[in-house]
Amino acid sequence: MTTDTTIQVFGVKEALKELKELDPQLRKDLNKKAKQVVKPATDAIKNAYPNRYLSGMSRSWTQRGNKKFPYDRAAAQKAVGLKIDTGKRNQGTIVIIQKDPAASIIDMAGKAGGQSPQGARFVDAITAQFGPPSRVMWPTYERNADAVERNMVDLVEELMDTIGKRLVM
Numbered sequence: 001m002t003t004d005t006t007i008q009v010f011g012v013k014e015a016l017k018e019l020k021e022l023d024p025q026l027r028k029d030l031n032k033k034a035k036q037v038v039k040p041a042t043d044a045i046k047n048a049y050p051n052r053y054l055s056g057m058s059r060s061w062t063q064r065g066n067k068k069f070p071y072d073r074a075a076a077q078k079a080v081g082l083k084i085d086t087g088k089r090n091q092g093t094i095v096i097i098q099k100d101p102a103a104s105i106i107d108m109a110g111k112a113g114g115q116s117p118q119g120a121r122f123v124d125a126i127t128a129q130f131g132p133p134s135r136v137m138w139p140t141y142e143r144n145a146d147a148v149e150r151n152m153v154d155l156v157e158e159l160m161d162t163i164g165k166r167l168v169m
Contacts, residue, residue: 040147076103
């Protein structure tokens with residue numbers, strides 16, 4: 001029998017906005033520490049990218065003037081990052097992102113549907129060889145979620161201690 005656990009913390013966006021107003025330096029420090037919180041996942045994601053995907057992905061390809069390919073493992077690894085977003089429209093507050101267009105396409109190709117016949121062949125080929133979307137980011141995060149969650153709890157406890165000490169002063 002298996003069980004799934006999800007940790008949801010309510011009020012994080014509001015707390016981060018308030019923290020930015022009250023103590024901008026503490027908020028900057030929190031942003032730096034957030035990178036360490038997700039480090040187990042980001043390191044694993046970076047290592048999950050193979051040297052090569054499909055043969056055509058090594059060729060240059062642009063769409064409407066935007067460069068999409070060639071795929072380069074080093075570029076994909078370098079483009080894995082963290083985004084802290086307290087906006088109303090987002091679902092996550094601390095998000096692991098992929099900024100490299102080729103790596104993003106490889107990871108999520110076929111998720112939205114509605115491809116041209118040529119796009120459908122591409123999706124079929126990459127799905128046959130590497131599985132359904134998400135191929136890298138989400139499955140790798142899930143394998144490292146426990147470490148990220150432990151780090152997040154530690155960070156929240158540290159932040160609460162810091163704020164508590166400042167309130168007492």
